[in-house]
Amino acid sequence: MTTHVTGTREEWLAARLALLEEEKALTRRSDELARRRQELPWVRIDKDYRFETENGPASLKDLFGGRSQLLVYHFMFGPDYTAGCPSCSAIADGFDGIVVHLENHDVAFSAVSRAPLPKLQAFKQRMGWTFPWASSRDGAFNSDFSVSFSEKQQAQEGIEYNYRHEQPIPLDVARKDAATIASRSTPDGPALFSAMTGTDPATYARERPGLSAFVLEDGAIYHTYSAYARGVDGIWSVYQWLDRAPKGRNETGVWMRRHDEYGER
Structure with a gap:
């Protein structure tokens, strides 16, 4: 049985909507940073x-x-x-x-x-x-x-x-x-x-x-x-x-391979 927090669909939706506001704020912040990148002196x-x-x-x-x-x-x-x-x-x-x-x-x-x-x-x-x-x-x-x-x-x-x-x-x-x-x-x-x-x-x-x-x-x-x-x-x-997957990056060590090397180890 999972040890992760579980809940009803209604509880999930409430938490998701709260997170959505933070995601929107991050998007707006990202837009502002992009604008500032473009304003850097050449x-x-x-x-x-x-x-x-x-x-x-x-x-x-x-x-x-x-x-x-x-x-x-x-x-x-x-x-x-x-x-x-x-x-x-x-x-x-x-x-x-x-x-x-x-x-x-x-x-x-x-x-x-x-x-x-x-x-x-x-x-x-x-x-x-x-x-x-x-x-x-x-x-x-x-x-x-x-x-x-x-x-x-x-x-x-x-x-x-x-x-x-x-x-x-x-x-x-x-x-x-x-x-x-x-x-x-x-x-x-x-x-x-x-x-x-x-x-x-x-x-x-x-x-x-x-x-x-x-x-x-x-x-x-x-x-x-x-x-x-x-x-x-x-x-x-x-x-x-x-970052959008259920377990995130989930890294405890090097897992990445070149794309033609998976399955070799």
């Missing part, structure tokens, strides 16, 4: 960022594809990874269906990672994805937008991620002790996810997830917004559904 980008794409070498302007706006998902796939981050892969499972709608609303979309393009293309084919995915391997794009870090930063200087400073961790410690790695998932996330990407925890954690927005106006490109860590939860469709 920062002009003069650096010539270069990428490798399936259509050849590209500039940041090329990623706009003739549109005035660009959304970028910073996908955790470093040069030493053998496969994409499982969490980023789960988020990316929701990209294909929205790209056509964005493109027909004057918004371009691209994932960007530091892994070389052939590695990205092979993983993209494995996952059955079609969304644009560019490699920034030889440029400063990822580091400038605070989603990739050097060994020196990680071990000696500390890193600036999600608008906070993370203290340095000696590499010999970080490589062996995943508990020293900050995790936005369950505590076992860094150890298991690093293994699932063919790396050690330190190498895995030198890449971080995020999203960034850009606008092209009068020939100039401006950075308008970036979000990191749980700031990307809003585009993570599986969690939006789980």
Whole structure:
């Protein structure tokens, strides 16, 4: 017999209507935050960022594809990874269906990672994805937008991620002790996810997830917004559904796999 609170349909409806008022307030608050995002000052980008794409070498302007706006998902796939981050892969499972709608609303979309393009293309084919995915391997794009870090930063200087400073961790410690790695998932996330990407925890954690927005106006490109860590939860469709399921996220450890790996363990 369930230990959860039960009740009559009338009791459920009364509780649901009370919750509805809070949900409406949250929606209005979300609308206000969206408006404030759009009011952030734009920062002009003069650096010539270069990428490798399936259509050849590209500039940041090329990623706009003739549109005035660009959304970028910073996908955790470093040069030493053998496969994409499982969490980023789960988020990316929701990209294909929205790209056509964005493109027909004057918004371009691209994932960007530091892994070389052939590695990205092979993983993209494995996952059955079609969304644009560019490699920034030889440029400063990822580091400038605070989603990739050097060994020196990680071990000696500390890193600036999600608008906070993370203290340095000696590499010999970080490589062996995943508990020293900050995790936005369950505590076992860094150890298991690093293994699932063919790396050690330190190498895995030198890449971080995020999203960034850009606008092209009068020939100039401006950075308008970036979000990191749980700031990307809003585009993570599986969690939006789980938050509405009876038991919610219900996480006691890493449960997520890439979509072609369920049933293997």
